[in-house]
Amino acid sequence: MLEHLIYLPKHILGVHATGKITNEQYERELEPLLDEHIKENGKINYLLILEADIKNFDAGAWCGNIGIGLKYFTKWHKLAVVTDRDGDREFSHLFKYILPGKYKGYRLEELDEAIKWITA
Incomplete structure (x- = not known):
């Protein structure tokens, strides 16, 4: 499930x-x-709170994830992934090598810090 914050x-x-x-x-x-x-901002500042296990992403979602990254390739400005799953956070670090812009990973207990970083 995806919930808009x-x-x-x-x-x-x-x-x-x-x-x-x-x-x-x-x-x-x-x-x-x-x-x-x-349309409203011209660039993407994206905060993802990931409490879904990466294993719960179906194959289409993985393709969709890659497709979204490429579709908006030049629009990424900041991306923060917040999760307590070390493996998911480490996997998400690949974004910094694939997408332009800045990337940081945080634990759930660091959500406030992630929000401060992404809004600055």
Whole structure:
């Protein structure tokens, strides 16, 4: 499930991922949010709170994840991934080698720090 975090400042797009994640959710829920965010801000500042185990991403979601990264390739400015799963956080560090912009990973207990960084 993908939940849009509406309490963040307007220039930050936040999503909380829990349970099973599918490619259909990316297409139906995340892509319209990204399109609107880019229209309003010109670049992407993205906060992902990842409480879904990466194993719960179906194959289509993995392709959707890569596809979204490439579709908006020149728009990424800052990306913060917040999760307590060390393996997921380490895997997410690959974003800094693939996508332009700045990337940081945080533990759930560091959510406030992640929000401060992404909003600065």
